[in-house]
Amino acid sequence: MSTQAGTGAITATAPLRGTPGLGARILRRIRGIARRSPTLAVGAAILLAFAAMALFHPWLMPRDPIAANPTLTLQPPSVEFWFGTDQNGMDVFSRVIYGAIYGFGIAIPAVMVGLSVGVPVGLYTGYRGGMIDEVVMRVFDSFRVFPSIILALAVVSAAGPSLLNVVMVIGLLDSPIFARVVRAEVLALRNGTYVEAAVAAGNPTRRILFVHLLPNAIQGAMAQTAVRAAWAVRISATLAFLGIGIQPPTPEWGAMIRQGAEFMVSGEWWVAVFPGIALILMTLGLNMLGDGLQDLLDPRRKAATR
Amino acid sequence: MSVGRFLVRRLLLVLPLLLGVLFFTFMLVRLSGQDPTAKIAGPTATAAEIELVRAQLGLDQPLFTQFLIYLGRVVQADLGRSWVSQQPVLQDVLERVPVTLELLLWGVGIGALVGIPVGLRAAFRPDGAFDQISRFVSLLGFSTPTYWLGLVMLLVFFYLLDLAPPGMGRLSLMLSPPPRITGSYLIDGVIAGDLEAAHSAFAQLVLPVLCIAIISAAPIIKQTRAITLEVLASDYIRYARAQGLEPAMIRRMALRNAATPVVTFLGTELTGLVGTTALIEYVFAWGGLGQWGLNAIITGDFAAVQGYVLALALFSVIVFLLVDLAVLLLEPRAGTRA
Numbered sequence: 280m281s282t283q284a285g286t287g288a289i290t291a292t293a294p295l296r297g298t299p300g301l302g303a304r305i306l307r308r309i310r311g312i313a314r315r316s317p318t319l320a321v322g323a324a325i326l327l328a329f330a331a332m333a334l335f336h337p338w339l340m341p342r343d344p345i346a347a348n349p350t351l352t353l354q355p356p357s358v359e360f361w362f363g364t365d366q367n368g369m370d371v372f373s374r375v376i377y378g379a380i381y382g383f384g385i386a387i388p389a390v391m392v393g394l395s396v397g398v399p400v401g402l403y404t405g406y407r408g409g410m411i412d413e414v415v416m417r418v419f420d421s422f423r424v425f426p427s428i429i430l431a432l433a434v435v436s437a438a439g440p441s442l443l444n445v446v447m448v449i450g451l452l453d454s455p456i457f458a459r460v461v462r463a464e465v466l467a468l469r470n471g472t473y474v475e476a477a478v479a480a481g482n483p484t485r486r487i488l489f490v491h492l493l494p495n496a497i498q499g500a501m502a503q504t505a506v507r508a509a510w511a512v513r514i515s516a517t518l519a520f521l522g523i524g525i526q527p528p529t530p531e532w533g534a535m536i537r538q539g540a541e542f543m544v545s546g547e548w549w550v551a552v553f554p555g556i557a558l559i560l561m562t563l564g565l566n567m568l569g570d571g572l573q574d575l576l577d578p579r580r581k582a583a584t585r
Numbered sequence: 586m587s588v589g590r591f592l593v594r595r596l597l598l599v600l601p602l603l604l605g606v607l608f609f610t611f612m613l614v615r616l617s618g619q620d621p622t623a624k625i626a627g628p629t630a631t632a633a634e635i636e637l638v639r640a641q642l643g644l645d646q647p648l649f650t651q652f653l654i655y656l657g658r659v660v661q662a663d664l665g666r667s668w669v670s671q672q673p674v675l676q677d678v679l680e681r682v683p684v685t686l687e688l689l690l691w692g693v694g695i696g697a698l699v700g701i702p703v704g705l706r707a708a709f710r711p712d713g714a715f716d717q718i719s720r721f722v723s724l725l726g727f728s729t730p731t732y733w734l735g736l737v738m739l740l741v742f743f744y745l746l747d748l749a750p751p752g753m754g755r756l757s758l759m760l761s762p763p764p765r766i767t768g769s770y771l772i773d774g775v776i777a778g779d780l781e782a783a784h785s786a787f788a789q790l791v792l793p794v795l796c797i798a799i800i801s802a803a804p805i806i807k808q809t810r811a812i813t814l815e816v817l818a819s820d821y822i823r824y825a826r827a828q829g830l831e832p833a834m835i836r837r838m839a840l841r842n843a844a845t846p847v848v849t850f851l852g853t854e855l856t857g858l859v860g861t862t863a864l865i866e867y868v869f870a871w872g873g874l875g876q877w878g879l880n881a882i883i884t885g886d887f888a889a890v891q892g893y894v895l896a897l898a899l900f901s902v903i904v905f906l907l908v909d910l911a912v913l914l915l916e917p918r919a920g921t922r923a
Contacts, residue, residue: 421605423853424901425894426860429878433894436882437613513730517864520732521883536733540868543736544744544751552740555733562728570724 312575319571322505325564333379340373344530353547363549365538367528371549374530375557381531382561385446385515386508392450393507397457398500402488404458405465405496412462419455427452431514432523440524449511456507457500464496502576505569509562516558532558588913595909599902606898610891611655615648664895665888667881674892678874682896683768684755685873689862691790692797693855700802701847704809709836711814719806726803731796731861735868738792750788752869757785793869800861804854812846813839845916852908856901 313320332339341361348368356363362371404412422430431448438444468474469492477491516533519525520540527534532554539551630638639645646654658665664674707716735752742749755770756762762770763777771790774783816822816839825835863875870876874896881889 418605421602424602424606424856424898424905426857426863426897428860429863429882429894429897432879432882433613433890436885437890509728513728516730517732520730521867521879523883533730536730536736540732540736543740546744548740551733551736555730555737558730558733559725559728562730563724566724566727 316571316574318567319575322564322567322569322571325560326568329379329382329561329564332376333383336376336380340370340376342370342373344373344377345369345528347528353542353550355547356549362553363547365528365535365550366542369528369530371535371553374535375532375553377530378532378535378554378557379561381515381525381529382512382558385442385449386511386565389446389449389453389511389515390504390508392447393453393457394500394504396451397454398461398493398497399488400454401458401461401500402465402492402496405462406469406484406488406492408466415458416462419459422452422455427510428514428517432518432521435518436523440518442524445515445518445524449514453507453510456503460499460503461496464499465492468492468495498576502573503569505565505572507569509565509569512558512562512565588910591909591913592906595906599906602902603898606895607656607659608652610894610898611652613894614887614891615651659895664892667886667889667892669881669884669886669889674888677877677889678892678896680768681872681874681877684871685859685862685866685875687769687771688790688793688797688866688871688873689855689858691794692862692865693801693851693858695794695798696801697805697851699798700805701809703802704806705813705840705843707806708810708813708817716810719810723803723806726800727807729800731800731864732868734799735793735796735865738796739868742792749792750785752792754870754872755786755789756782757789760785789869793865793871796865797858797862801854801858805851808850808854809843809847812850813843816842845912848911848915849908852904855904856897859897859900 346369348364351360351364351368352366354360354364354368360370360372362375365371365374400415404415431452434448434452435445438448474487474491477487482491515524516531516536519529519531519533520537522537525531525534527538535554536551536558539547539549539554542548542550543552636645644651662675664678666672667674667677670677703719707713707719710716739749739752743751750757760782763773763779763782766773766776770786771783774780774786819842822835822839825838830838859875862873863879865871866873866876867879874893877889878893878897880886881893
């Protein structure tokens with residue numbers, strides 16, 4: 280099963296048909312990936328839908344997401360208000376669409392922070408080894424005694440609950456994961472002949488790390504990005520739900536669930552249910568994409584089907 | 586190597602870890618830039634009174650001296666006072682530990698009882714229909730926000746179906762709690778013969794426990810499946826197959842070898858789920874350590890936050906220790922390696 284997938288049926292047929300156009304090639308490539316990993320395809324499709332929501336929100340939102348209307352509060356879903364209205368009379372449908380911006384706006388920079396801190400640390404500790412490596416890994420290990428949600432909460436509230444701090448803290452908490460993956464790769468690579476050659480040619484360490492090792496060691500970290508983005512979306516929404524960071528009536532999904540929480544036991548379910556479904560779908564899309572990416576980028580993982 | 590020596594070694598390894606954790610919790614509050622003195626002294630305090638409080642707390646000392654003072658107090662089991670409840674933090678924590686443990690252990694217990702068999706069954710027939718469905722369900726569980734699930738449960742089972750009591754604490758407001766023995770109203774109620782209280786406590790437990798079970802089952806399914814697949818792909822299983830052993834026999838072999846990594850994983854899972862439980866407590870007004878800790882973080886109750894984070898770290902350390910012991914029992918080889 281795994282050997283078949285490994286040979287890649289997509290590229291094998293390409294030379295026989297001459298040279299098709301770029302568009303056709305890309306399309307075939309996409310179809311090939313989708314066949315090899317339907318999970319990845321579905322995840323990507325969900326994410327594309329959310330990306331469209333974020334990009335085209337001015338045309339998709341029927342109403343202003345933060346326009347209060349005291350005469351039309353807590354209206355149930357109807358033709359007029361697809362997802363009903365909240366206690367301020369704001370249109371839940373428009374707010375759910377706008378929320379996609381916060382999802383991407385936090386997840387993407389947070390993962391970039393995680394990568395830009397974690398990858399250099401992983402490269403350096405893996406290449407150098409010795410005391411520094413030992414100490415850094417021990418410190419990373421010790422953070423595992425805290426549940427990640429609580430750690431994120433405590434640090435964000437200590438650092439001051441601004442949007443920037445939310446992004447930075449989520450990114451920094453992610454960095455050990457990236458560092459660990461990169462370090463493991465570097466450990467396997469650092470005794471390779473090309474590294475030896477690079478050292479012999481007198482390259483400075485920085486150049487060896489970022490020019491010679493990075494391209495070969497980054498794949499595992501890249502495979503992690505989607506899953507980490509899913510985590511970032513979850514955590515940032517949780518923070519908003521608890522009232523740390525983004526505050527209602529900002530149209531962010533976690534904050535919207537916070538707004539709707541009290542109405543769940545009095546029947547006005549739509550205020551909290553719809554943003555929750557959006558949150559689940561976006562996280563699910565990222566997790567499926569991540570699962571598919573890991574299978575695709577790491578054939579060993581597919582073999583062991585982790 | 587004897588179990589006793591193993592324990593002593595592990596405990597020695599734990600000490601630097603705890604020191605690190607203490608330093609981290611100390612810095613967490615100190616670096617926040619927020620000054621607790623004004624909050625403790627109250628709104629009408631004069632500048633001189635604030636200075637007095639500052640000196641009392643040792644905040645006028647250099648940072649390192651402050652850390653040593655803090656360390657000295659922690660060693661004497663003095664975690665300071667919460668400025669919200671005005672109670673010693675240690676007392677607040679100890680009171681609430683069994684309340685949270687009750688929720689957590691029931692939830693993870695049920696999650697494991699469901700998740701492990703599902704993961705095993707999926708692994709024995711990979712890519713089959715059962716495997717595909719369980720993989721998707723597990724992904725869904727990974728993606729569902731805990732607190733939202735709790736709210737939906739309340740909507741469905743309390744508001745719509747009227748099968749569950751409202752999510753307001755651990756006991757019906759009409760009843761008085763049974764005499765405290767274990768701290769679990771359900772068990773205490775049964776012990777005291779107060780069946781009405783026990784029944785109410787049980788009814789209050791169902792929904793939050795169900796939420797934690799659902800959320801915890803997702804990673805358990807995924808990991809059990811992965812671990813079992815790895816075991817099934819190993820050389821000794823292939824050898825056993827080549828020998829023509831019966832599938833049932835091979836499964837038993839695989840089970841025995843998957844047990845250790847699964848138990849190890851359950852340990853890490855248990856410590857991670859403390860966060861999930863805190864959110865569930867928050868939604869169901871459970872009043873345990875989790876809700877108390879979240880409130881401390883939200884209100885900026887410094888001593889309480891420090892105590893909470895420290896309690897969580899201690900809990901993790903204890904769980905990891907228990908896991909190591911369990912592994913030692915499951916796999917005698919581990920003892921010689923350690």
